[in-house]
Amino acid sequence: MDAEKLLKAQQLKVTPQRKAILTVLQNSDAVLSAQDIFAEVIKILPGINFSTVYRNLDVLLAKGILCRITPDSGGVLYELRMKEGHHHHVICKRCGTSMPLEYCPMEDIETKLAERGFTPTEHRFEIYGYCQKCSEGGE
Amino acid sequence: MDAEKLLKAQQLKVTPQRKAILTVLQNSDAVLSAQDIFAEVIKILPGINFSTVYRNLDVLLAKGILCRITPDSGGVLYELRMKEGHHHHVICKRCGTSMPLEYCPMEDIETKLAERGFTPTEHRFEIYGYCQKCSEGGE
DNA sequence: AATGCAAATGCAAATCTTTTGCAAATGGAG
């Protein structure tokens, strides 16, 4: 995946900072916090600022280049969007690896909500646990 | 619902601070942030401290007296647990009212996860939108 | 290749939320 193409496709300027952020996310199959990302990006681009990372995460998220995940344990995690369109995630609590999920529970429940007069606009479905690799090694 | 009974049932000491926190949550059918709760509790119990509220929210959560909800918009919200056992939530983005949901998507997906070797330990399913009352008044 | 400007960045400070250490206070079992 080409960082420049990704950015241009969204009418975003191609800056070294953005390329570094995308590189970090590409090289990780785990979901990362803003701080994690900053810690990695600064290795590539010493001198980059926190605020630049935060601002760009917001921009990339708004443009749909990233997904945001918010575990129960708190915090906000990001990952490169690997799948087009709406989807949910399965996340390993040990290694942080995230997999897209080809299933959305909303279909099953839409009529039930309609009966209650509730109009859904967003929803979230996230599954945490241990991936195959991390299960094998014991808990 | 009796705050004292709730606390005693969980081997927690009955303190004015805890009773005040529970009272606030009982009188609200919306989900509240720690700050919201503090702002209300201090009206009942002037002099109560932030840290007391935070600590007690953690305790009450651990004991299963509260539910924690983390909207995409960020932040952490709490509500009195209205339903025994595992369940999910439907939350109105305007008035914050929360309703328990008698449906869990995990059943539908467990085998699919097993095929991938993933062992789920926790999951979250939250639906945001507008409740009947708030839909009527227009967006 | 040079120009112009909106967009992006760095920096520093501010804000907001949550946590922690510790001494004093207190609930409740015996």
Added chain:
DNA sequence: CTCCATTTGCAAAAGATTTGCATTTGCATT
């Protein structure tokens, strides 16, 4: 009533994220 583990208040620290502003930079257009 006494005692002790639990809980609280306080103050400070820690952590995460945001903001204002001057400067720089990408890039579309000369």
